[in-house]
Amino acid sequence: MDFKKSNQIAILGSGNIGLSLAKGLAQSGLYPASSITLTRRNIEALDEYKFQGFQVSADNVSASAQADIIVLAVLPQQLNQVLDQIAGQIDVSKHLIISVISGVSCEDIRNRLKKDVQVVRVMPNTAIAIKQSMTCISVGNASQENIELVKNIFNTVGICVVINEELMTSATALCACGIAFFLRSIRAASQGGVEVGFHAGEALKMAAQTAKGAADLLLQLASHPEHEIDKVTSPKGCTIAGLNEMEHNGFSSAMIKGIKLSAQKAGELYDKD
Numbered sequence: 001m002d003f004k005k006s007n008q009i010a011i012l013g014s015g016n017i018g019l020s021l022a023k024g025l026a027q028s029g030l031y032p033a034s035s036i037t038l039t040r041r042n043i044e045a046l047d048e049y050k051f052q053g054f055q056v057s058a059d060n061v062s063a064s065a066q067a068d069i070i071v072l073a074v075l076p077q078q079l080n081q082v083l084d085q086i087a088g089q090i091d092v093s094k095h096l097i098i099s100v101i102s103g104v105s106c107e108d109i110r111n112r113l114k115k116d117v118q119v120v121r122v123m124p125n126t127a128i129a130i131k132q133s134m135t136c137i138s139v140g141n142a143s144q145e146n147i148e149l150v151k152n153i154f155n156t157v158g159i160c161v162v163i164n165e166e167l168m169t170s171a172t173a174l175c176a177c178g179i180a181f182f183l184r185s186i187r188a189a190s191q192g193g194v195e196v197g198f199h200a201g202e203a204l205k206m207a208a209q210t211a212k213g214a215a216d217l218l219l220q221l222a223s224h225p226e227h228e229i230d231k232v233t234s235p236k237g238c239t240i241a242g243l244n245e246m247e248h249n250g251f252s253s254a255m256i257k258g259i260k261l262s263a264q265k266a267g268e269l270y271d272k273d
């Protein structure tokens with residue numbers, strides 16, 4: 001099968017990340033809503049998406065049979081049941097499996113489905129809903145053609161990089177959990193903003209735009225954070241006073257320790273049996 005012509009996607013497990021992916025794909029124009037089937041058991045929760053033109057179903061088996069690409073997006077503890085349901089439906093000459101599930105290897109999935117089915121593991125984040133995901137991909141046993149297909153999909157809804165599979169739990173912590181870490185930082189900054197005089201709404205907007213500017217300084221100028229920080233910290237000034245106070249309270253250390261713990265936990269989420 002020529003996967004470049006793949007045009008039907010089934011997202012098995014349409015919760016937070018599954019729906020974020022569906023929104024991003026539909027927005028990108030690469031896969032119109034009508035070519036995407038969303039599944040979950042509580043199908044009423046997908047009414048809004050049905051109205052938007054997505055196909056919705058509670059039947060993983062028929063959704064998989066009709067699809068070229070099957071995206072696995074249930075929780076790790078829900079995965080084995082779904083794999084056992086669809087295993088009989090898998091056609092290795094037709095199907096490409098894309099798993100976004102943390103802590104589950106391509107080999108784990110092949111062992112439970114079919115040994116020679118092509119499985120790619122990806123780790124997007126929820127910014128995929130607005131085509132701003134940082135997505136890490138490990139290519140498993142996919143053909144070059146399918147690797148290009150997957151890279152094209154995830155470059156259309158953000159930026160993707162191919163990494164070794166042993167780094168996928170680290171990518172989970174840094175990029176997928178990372179969205180929450182940066183959001184909490186922005187929330188904390190806005191709370192500080194309220195303390196120094198702004199209303200909550202304006203403080204949040206100001207903090208978010210400031211965070212976006214900081215990220216863009218690094219991305220657009222390919223600059224290093226400390227180089228940009230040096231430009232802000234005037235001698236004897238207020239920035240270095242605030243920054244050092246944060247560091248005395250463990251700012252960098254807290255982020256580093258949190259990312260390490262998340263990466264460890266990401267590797268412990270799946271029970272093969």
Ligand SMILES: NC(=O)C1=CN([C@@H]2O[C@H](COP(=O)(O)OP(=O)(O)OC[C@H]3O[C@@H](n4cnc5c(N)ncnc54)[C@H](OP(=O)(O)O)[C@@H]3O)[C@@H](O)[C@H]2O)C=CC1
Nearest residue numbers: 013014015016017040041042073074075076078101102176
């Ligand atoms: N959230 C994130 O930012 C990211 C999550 N991930 C990974 O994505 C996966 C999903 O996470 P997340 O979206 O947060 O979790 P959610 O709980 O939001 O989504 C899981 C969905 O799966 C559905 N589901 C459960 N069992 C079945 C089944 N048998 N058939 C079909 N659908 C089913 C659930 O709906 P119902 O109960 O109605 O069936 C639910 O909507 C996890 O493995 C996680 O590690 C990866 C990257 C980022």
Ligand SMILES: O=C(O)[C@@H]1CCC=N1
Nearest residue numbers: 102172173176177269
């Ligand atoms: O918290 C979790 O387990 C999932 C995986 C990455 C983001 N959310």
